[in-house]
Amino acid sequence: MERRNEKLFSRKRSFTFGAYGGIDKFITGTESSCAESVGHSILDILDSPSSEAKPLTSATSSQKVTELFAIIEKLQYHHSFTASDPSLGPLVLSVCLEEEENRLRVILRMKECSLHGTFSVSLFQHFPTAVELAKMLCSSVSVSCFEPVSYLKAPELIMAFDEHRVSQNFKFGVLYQREGQLTEEDILGNNEESEEFLEFLSILGQTIKLQGFTGFRGGLDVSHGQTGDEAVFTSFHGREIMFHVATKLPFTEGDTQQLQRKRHIGNDIVALVYQEGHTPFISDVIRSHFLHCFIAVRRIKRESEGEGGDGGSFQVSITGREDVPPFGPPLPSPPIFTEGSVLREFLLTKLINAEISCYKAEKFSRLELRTRSSLLEALRSELSSRSQCMLRESTQSSIPLAEGGKGVPEGGGGFIENFKRAIRVRSHSFDTLGVPKKAGGVAGQRPKDGESDQTNRPDNGTEVKGQTSPQDDL
Known part of the structure; x- marks a missing residue:
């Protein structure tokens, strides 16, 4: 002990x-x-593109929060693709043609980070494929094809993921x-x-x-x-x-x-x-x-x-x-x-x-990677399954419309709140001043607006004398 x-x-x-x-x-x-x-x-909050990003991308190495929201807005009308890479894991690619600027705007979402780049259309003899665009941002991409996303509410799900770390x-x-x-x-x-x-x-x-x-x-x-x-x-x-x-x-x-x-x-x-x-x-x-x-x-x-x-x-x-x-x-x-x-x-x-x-310290970066990877895999899986449902003749296996977006957290709370909820393994009684409840399980409902549900109990992040930490297994 x-x-x-x-x-x-x-x-x-x-x-x-x-x-x-x-x-x-x-x-x-x-x-x-x-x-x-x-x-x-103020520092950039968004993920920074890796050193593998090709020099022909005109975007800076990282985007400030205000720039991110502008990018997300520009990608409202975009085409998205999903894949599962043997080494990189789940991938979600979004491509938008900005005709006025005669360029392609691309975002590749991976479990470690999201890479963003813009490419002049004049650089290509023909429009590049999804795989080619992904490899322009990250040469480690090894998949041979991407699956197109045809779900009508896909932009909402993708935006929710993009904003999960941005507050x-x-x-x-x-x-x-x-x-x-x-x-x-x-x-x-x-x-x-x-x-x-x-x-x-x-x-x-x-x-x-x-x-x-x-x-x-x-x-x-x-x-x-x-x-x-x-x-x-x-x-x-x-x-x-x-x-x-x-x-x-x-x-x-x-x-x-x-x-x-x-x-x-x-x-x-x-x-x-x-x-x-x-x-x-x-x-x-x-x-x-x-x-x-x-x-x-x-x-x-x-x-x-x-x-x-x-x-x-x-x-x-x-x-x-x-x-x-x-x-x-x-x-x-x-x-x-x-x-x-x-x-x-x-x-x-x-x-x-x-x-x-x-957030880049060892504890948070480890937890963030785990949370982000889980959220990205959930997003890829949902986009894939819903797209398949859209293409089927029968609607018996279709997922109810009311359930859309359930698997992706609301934006604005930041990843720290997401993994706090994910790692919470027990609740504490507010009225008894920190005496652990005997009944297990996660207490409380999910807070609105991405805020922490701290109103009714002490948080597990606090070290309390005489009690073991619920995060010892992390």
């Missing part, structure tokens, strides 16, 4: 940089391969650490909010009432008040962001672990930590399978401000697990921000980029 617990709480070493004197490994730029990852803009919405945790607080219990047990902390929250976004809120709720309850009365929300470059502020989540007397708070923050990928005083923040203090990066912010008074200064400068430091790839924007040197608007722009951009990079 002792070894099991050691395994449960073991993790890769993290690295802190910024305020504590470390080097920001995410922005040093010592390797040329990181050059595209350290810009000030315009994000949720981040916000922890409040006061002087002398070194444990998870101390930090999650804070109920009072100082004027300094409230001012910081106002930089992040607007405090909203959860009751009846119609924007992105980030897993919070907007109907029954089970996750508190207020939250902090903002819109940023077309993205909606909900902050899980620990002090605004429900507090339970007698619960040292504060599971009602931790089941949200422990389920986030990235969290902000606002520090008052000089007590350092150690990332391992917060036990979670999902949290991979923390951004700590502390208000300071610089020597140049003198006695008359308002102490409005903010010092930023960042710590992340070592398998999280580099991401921008870089911390300034020194990592000090004197204007709230500049701090806001930096923090929100860094938070989004941090989450996107965390």
Whole structure:
């Protein structure tokens, strides 16, 4: 049992940089391969084409989210094909002829990634076959033919798959650490909010009432008040962001672990930590399978401000697990921000980029590959079977129209929510504060709008003292 617990709480070493004197490994730029990852803009969320993509494709190596939706829109009227490659697995190919530009736009969906390319029609003496187009994007394709898709609702199913990893919405945790607080219990047990902390929250976004809120709720309850009365929300470059502020989540007397708070923050990928005083923040203090990066912010008074200064400068430091790839924007040197608007722009951009990079860490990339492969195989199988039904004379074996799209998740939730649901093997009782239910099975119905169904129970991503992890087998 002792070894099991050691395994449960073991993790890769993290690295802190910024305020504590470390080097920001995410922005040093010592390797040329990181050059595209350290810009000030928000990182690409879409899959990046592999190195096998041919140089005649005019598309860039990766597409930003806004560009992806434009591509999906252009592919509304397209022809699709499916195949099962002996080595690559399920393949779904979409081809669209853009007559005005005299070019072909092609997307090849594989279990590892989706490849996109555009090809000038003038390059070909005759229109290429589906196999030829697929090999232009990936030379490893070995199938001899593709099966055409004739199902009338195929575009909806394919778009749902394309969007399963693309989300315009994000949720981040916000922890409040006061002087002398070194444990998870101390930090999650804070109920009072100082004027300094409230001012910081106002930089992040607007405090909203959860009751009846119609924007992105980030897993919070907007109907029954089970996750508190207020939250902090903002819109940023077309993205909606909900902050899980620990002090605004429900507090339970007698619960040292504060599971009602931790089941949200422990389920986030990235969290902000606002520090008052000089007590350092150690990332391992917060036990979670999902949290991979923390951004700590502390208000300071610089020597140049003198006695008359308002102490409005903010010092930023960042710590992340070592398998999280580099991401921008870089911390300034020194990592000090004197204007709230500049701090806001930096923090929100860094938070989004941090989450996107965390998805490439070992745990998430492994889970993503498993989930994506399963979803792609389900898509290929459904497109194939429904296309065959469309071509048959008899309708006895046809699949009811009302069942269309059932096998593919709704877009907008991101792959992280998909595999959270896929790996959930048991539920926890909300009322009993984390005591496992004896009845097995998956609890709850699938949430709407791709959001996490966190309203009624602690999430399995949270490590709870005295309990074994439902993810030990991953």
